[in-house]
Amino acid sequence: MSEAEIGLIGLGTMGANLALNIAEKGFGIAVWNRTAETTHAFYAAAGASKLAEKIVPTETLEAFVAAIRPPRAIILMVPAGPIVDQQIANLTPFLEPGDLIIDAGNANFHDTDRRAADAAKGGPRFLGIGVSGGEEGARHGPSIMGGGEKQDWDRVAHILKAISAKYEGTPCATYMGPGGAGHFVKAVHNGIEYADMQMIAEVYGVMRDGMGMAASEIAEVFKSWNEGPLQSYLIEISAEVAAAKDPIGGGPMLDAILDQAGQKGTGRWTAIEAQHLAAPITVIEAAVAARNVSARLEERKAGEALFGAAPRRLEPAALDVDTLEKALICGKILCYAQGFTMIGAAANAFDWPLPLPEIARVWREGCIIRSSMLNDMATALTGNPDQNLMFAPAFAEKLKTTHGALRKAVSVAALNGLPMPALGAGLSYFDMMRTARSTANLIQGQRDFFGAHGFDRLDGADSHHGPWGSHAG
Numbered sequence: 057m058s059e060a061e062i063g064l065i066g067l068g069t070m071g072a073n074l075a076l077n078i079a080e081k082g083f084g085i086a087v088w089n090r091t092a093e094t095t096h097a098f099y100a101a102a103g104a105s106k107l108a109e110k111i112v113p114t115e116t117l118e119a120f121v122a123a124i125r126p127p128r129a130i131i132l133m134v135p136a137g138p139i140v141d142q143q144i145a146n147l148t149p150f151l152e153p154g155d156l157i158i159d160a161g162n163a164n165f166h167d168t169d170r171r172a173a174d175a176a177k178g179g180p181r182f183l184g185i186g187v188s189g190g191e192e193g194a195r196h197g198p199s200i201m202g203g204g205e206k207q208d209w210d211r212v213a214h215i216l217k218a219i220s221a222k223y224e225g226t227p228c229a230t231y232m233g234p235g236g237a238g239h240f241v242k243a244v245h246n247g248i249e250y251a252d253m254q255m256i257a258e259v260y261g262v263m264r265d266g267m268g269m270a271a272s273e274i275a276e277v278f279k280s281w282n283e284g285p286l287q288s289y290l291i292e293i294s295a296e297v298a299a300a301k302d303p304i305g306g307g308p309m310l311d312a313i314l315d316q317a318g319q320k321g322t323g324r325w326t327a328i329e330a331q332h333l334a335a336p337i338t339v340i341e342a343a344v345a346a347r348n349v350s351a352r353l354e355e356r357k358a359g360e361a362l363f364g365a366a367p368r369r370l371e372p373a374a375l376d377v378d379t380l381e382k383a384l385i386c387g388k389i390l391c392y393a394q395g396f397t398m399i400g401a402a403a404n405a406f407d408w409p410l411p412l413p414e415i416a417r418v419w420r421e422g423c424i425i426r427s428s429m430l431n432d433m434a435t436a437l438t439g440n441p442d443q444n445l446m447f448a449p450a451f452a453e454k455l456k457t458t459h460g461a462l463r464k465a466v467s468v469a470a471l472n473g474l475p476m477p478a479l480g481a482g483l484s485y486f487d488m489m490r491t492a493r494s495t496a497n498l499i500q501g502q503r504d505f506f507g508a509h510g511f512d513r514l515d516g517a518d519s520h521h522g523p524w525g526s527h528a529g
């Protein structure tokens with residue numbers, strides 16, 4: 057093949073699978089990796105799968121760039137952070153005006169904003185795209201969230217849509233807005249991913265420790281939930297994880313896995329950004345914090361030794377799996393309501409035209425949080441994108457019929473020492489959001505007392521300070 061339509065740098069798991077996906081959809085692709093052995097091994101494996109004729113393996117950046125048809129489009133699939141900047145710096149001397157670099161890694165959107173600003177100052181053109189779906193998604197159809205100049209997106213959209221997942225024929229690849237908008241939406245996706253996973257883990261904990269259910273029984277529950285309103289990739293894989301046997305010990309695989317969760321930081325970025333935006337995403341924040349607590353295994357052991365393990369085992373009639381299912385439905389709606397509200401806050405703060413219904417649509421297939429509920433969310437947001445999803449009639453109805461179950465699950469769990477940080481955060485959010493007269497009047501009184509910050513009165517009277525006298529600050 058003389059000239060490839062696109063290039064890809066970084067043949068790690070995600071990059072290699074994305075390159076095979078691109079080749080399979082009929083686009084010629086030049087590839088380059090820091091270590092040439094990886095490139096050779098990749099090309100040999102591609103030959104075995106008959107995709108080699110679409111692939112141009114290269115050993116130098118110069119040869120790589122020369123193999124791509126100008127104006128070039130080059131995907132970077134390298135670890136997020138300084139390596140991306142390094143790679144852009146190494147590549148730039150070989151590029152010509154109009155060439156486009158596409159960062160498809162899990163970049164912090166602030167970095168993407170900075171790189172897009174550099175591009176606007178005369179560097180290579182730049183797109184930051186969020187790609188979700190893990191290894192399988194990269195190979196057979198990820199969900200793609202694009203950010204940068206629309207004209208650059210339009211140039212490569214035909215390739216990105218072709219390789220993306222499809223929901224009933226509609227590609228899950230959408231332009232989100234300028235600069236870091238694509239990576240921002242991907243970060244919120246990941247925050248929701250953390251929260252979905254944590255909420256599932258919390259009900260797993262109730263079934264395992266509170267109800268004494270074996271992993272295989274829990275797998276059956278997840279499997280049945282996957283046939284109902286909770287149908288989703290994460291419930292589906294939770295069933296598979298719970299059903300798997302340990303190839304070494306022979307027992308349930310789940311029972312042999314250390315209870316310390318890793319993280320690369322995207323959930324944390326979402327929580328940090330939410331604070332900057334003053335967007336309440338309490339369920340996601342709780343999920344990030346729960347991963348941090350899980351990492352502190354030695355402290356947790358010391359805590360159990362000092363305070364004793366919580367009772368945990370429930371009375372037989374205290375909770376049932378149907379209540380847990382409803383609790384999870386309720387928590388999930390509240391979590392997504394928070395996530396979409398955060399996206400709306402970013403759209404206002406950064407002046408990005410973030411298309412909320414389209415975001416729900418692009419998450420329906422390919423990505424880690426794909427679920428049937430997202431289709432209903434897309435429909436609800438289409439009618440009224442600025443409205444908190446919890447007030448959309450279809451979801452308000454669902455909340456009315458499930459919040460009792462969430463309350464029961466969280467309260468029974470609390471009484472028995474079963475932690476539910478994310479579901480508990482969702483419940484408190486629900487209760488705060490249906491309380492017209494909150495307790496922030498006391499906060500205002502305190503602020504005025506120590507700092508003379510002033511307050512508004514309910515009766516509208518023109519008096520903005522309390523009668524605190526000489527004790528006040």
Ligand code: 6PG
Pocket residue numbers: 162187188189190246249318319320321322323423424
């Ligand atoms: C996806 C995933 C993927 C990955 C992240 C999060 O959408 O395909 O979010 O990007 O799983 O790296 O992983 P951590 O749990 O390590 O933060």
